[in-house]
Amino acid sequence: GAGVSQTPSNKVTEKGKYVELRCDPISGHTALYWYRQSLGQGPEFLIYFQGTGAADDSGLPNDRFFAVRPEGSVSTLKIQRTERGDSAVYLCASSRPGDTQYFGPGTRLTVL
């Protein structure tokens, strides 16, 4: 079946702008996760949804970052007032509760 999809695949923006990154999980997966991966590093946890609610948002770096999943399927990661340090690959993963996480291809965000 179809895997996790993420759009856009690449996003270039200017410092101070607002961006939205979208994740479409595997059908039937109620758990959804966002990670951020900088060059040469492993993925870093940002937030975890179980259904529509954020079960753990302890990885969000500051209040410029926000994520929603209003219908328990597609999720959007929102970044306000982007900074150059936000440049990274943003990865989304989904799973059945407590099961293996399957990752999407990521969105490469570049803040100029």
Place this chain on the structure above:
Amino acid sequence: EDQVTQSPEALRLQEGESSSLNCSYTVSGLRGLFWYRQDPGKGPEFLFTLYSAGEEKEKERLKATLTKKESFLHITAPKPEDSATYLCAVQAPGGSQGNLIFGKGTKLSVKP
């Protein structure tokens, strides 16, 4: 603090030259250790989950093993298509189901 350390950072092998990658972890009460493969420009691809010391899992030329302090990913007679970055992650108790802690990865290059 829960940590995951992978070594070496990079490994170059000739085709057919077997070797091992190491993942050492410091976490109290391991809930699971995961191995992923990541190709350039793509998201991590799930390989194995290990839950308890002494457990082993195999897939084609790869075998993962687990002790109380570390995991090894053994690669037998590698081929050029095995070239990728191999990521190790742990899931600790107390954290949410989303809180995977990743190492920085080992970049494997297999030359024909």
